[in-house]
Amino acid sequence: MRGRPRKFNEQEALNGAMSVFWEKGLSATSLDDLAESMKMNRPSIYNAFGNKEDIYRKALAYFCQHLGQALETTLIASKSVHDDFNAFFKQAIGVYCGTEPSMGCMAMCTAPSEVLSYPEIKADLEQLIVRIDAGFKKRLVQAKTEEKTLDNLQPELAAKLLQATLQTLGLRARAGALVQELKVLADYAVKTIIV
Amino acid sequence: MRGRPRKFNEQEALNGAMSVFWEKGLSATSLDDLAESMKMNRPSIYNAFGNKEDIYRKALAYFCQHLGQALETTLIASKSVHDDFNAFFKQAIGVYCGTEPSMGCMAMCTAPSEVLSYPEIKADLEQLIVRIDAGFKKRLVQAKTEEKTLDNLQPELAAKLLQATLQTLGLRARAGALVQELKVLADYAVKTIIV
DNA sequence: TAAATATTGTGCGAAATGGTATAAAATGCG
DNA sequence: CGCATTTTATACCATTTCGCACAATATTTA
16 A cells, blocks of 8 residues: 555554543543554544544444453353353453552443443443343353253343443442452352352 | 522532533533533532532532432331342332433442542542442341341342442443333342342 | 622633644655 | 655644633621
């Protein structure tokens, strides 16, 4: 392709955008914040990624990639549902508490406040929730066939409860909860919900 | 007290502030938005309630009053823990889905995104979480002494799981979930967590 | 009635914001 | 080489934003 070569790396730029948005949310993030964090100047950003809402949605999708991978790997890793969900939550806690201070879940902590002003972000959030429900349910259904002791388990509803667990981990981390507290909570959730 | 009498009603003004903040969050709400919704002009607002952050915190506290009342009434209303929590969640769903479109929980949907920029809001959110945990735990402890069948229940952790339920109701409502779906989820949560 | 006090409301101003026009720069292709 | 093309980077613009100064207004107290 001809033309002046791009100076930025798309992954790194998205990563930078994700960082600011994760910290400040959409509304509180200025284009100057983005320019600094993405190491690009404003016109280049606009040219490559669109307006602020577009960038946010792309950064959010980038954030959700990790989740998708975890659903397809960590959650299927072992023979035991309990072990798999424990590993999954442990991994999530690592992400949520991976900075100082902890920033929790980008999706559940920053998207909801914007949802009423940005219909597309609302759709993104709704799809994300549906996707997690579906991923969890799938693993639970599989468990019901393999492990015979889960007779009273309702995969559809239990999956939603497990997502509630994931969400509370994300919220509580951002509010300042300690890693240890979250791990104990996640363990108890798995033990209580998957029976 | 002498001087020109206030034209506004403090409750109504706070109610107006709560409405906009609930819809848009702190950062996306302008002082003009507030002026319109509180039916006051900007200097009067500033004089009576302080700056935008102050107003938000007061509106949030106002929102949380309802919760406090519910913790002290609805959650203690009957002899059955299950009935009380079911009633509590039903009431919460009513609040979360009481507008068109649903706005979910003001605290859990709008505060988290601001928390890293406003330490005092972070403290408010943390206190709120602690308060709900404590209120739920108290009811569970009481149930353990009254109803002899809850031997394996760990009140501290179960309370956190019930708050996770409350939080997911608030988030899912805002993302567009239907009332019926949320009620079914809440029922299943109570049934699964309090055993 | 007059002074003191508290609130209202118009309107200002400095700063920040989202977005873009425009020209320079860097590459590939003929 | 020279042209087409794409990206960069400076600079700018219109708008919005927060916060406040200031004068007008309404009430209580002396």
